[in-house]
Amino acid sequence: MEQEKKLTEQESLHLITMMINKAKESYHDTGIGAVMWGAVIAVCSLVRLSEVQFAYKLPFDIYLLTLVAIIPQILISIREKKERKVKSYDDPYLDYIWLGFGITIFLLIHISNNIFGEWGSWANEYKSITGKQAPFRFGEYVNPLFLMLYGMPTFITGAACKFKPMLWGGIFCWLCCIVAVYTSIKIDLLLTAASAILAWLVPGVIMEKEYRLYKKEQAQLNV
């Protein structure tokens, strides 16, 4: 590009538009984080479903996998930040939204575990007195709460980045949340796995594909 070329009004406006569009096209997430979390949540839900369905119990809680996944997520985030040549205005907000989401999820786990403990002793007492199962099953209402939360950051990210697969993924989580209120735990777990696949795994794969294509194009341009 020549620095002192005389520009007409139209050329100036065209150049501004072209450069703004080029800047917008330069945000490429690797999608690896989304793929990983989509896979982790889907696997956890399906393993828990198989535990309920086939009446067995693993020697550990499968959801501990989500804690293990935090380590690669930190490494992925550090690497992505290092590789990024440009910072957008949305970056810090989206980072805080996902951080807040992570903290909220762990708080919800803590709260629901406490309620489950309280409710468990009450349900046992009820059974010993009446000889019947307690009519209210707290476990039936836990998954919709998680699905409701899954939808929020996914929807915001999809809308902010104008990335429709994630936007629709967020809406899908909320639809599953409504359905899960009225369904059994088994269906709830299936809906959770489906939400994780559609909200994170599939958009992550699409992002990763787009990122590879972008990298390939950049490599060809630099040859």
Add this chain to the structure above:
Amino acid sequence: MFKDLDPILHSQLRLAVMSLLISVKEAEFTFLKEKTNSTAGNLSVQIQKLKEAGYIEVIKQFKDNYPQTTCKITPVGIKAFEQYVKDLQAYLTQK
């Protein structure tokens, strides 16, 4: 014809750099070079001119033992860019 337009911005490469920087929070020198398809020497000179005008901030630091130059538009630069676009639009509506 363009006497009222900001001469700092009314240059192809400087306008391209400012248009890129108005859309992002900050960008590395290599990103600007890649998007404007310019040479490093030419881009350095134009960035220096924008810096001297107070339109951009240039941060030089080391990243993994390599020098890294990051550019960021300043509030003065944003104001100047907005004024430039307004002036351009005025010209086009007058025609």
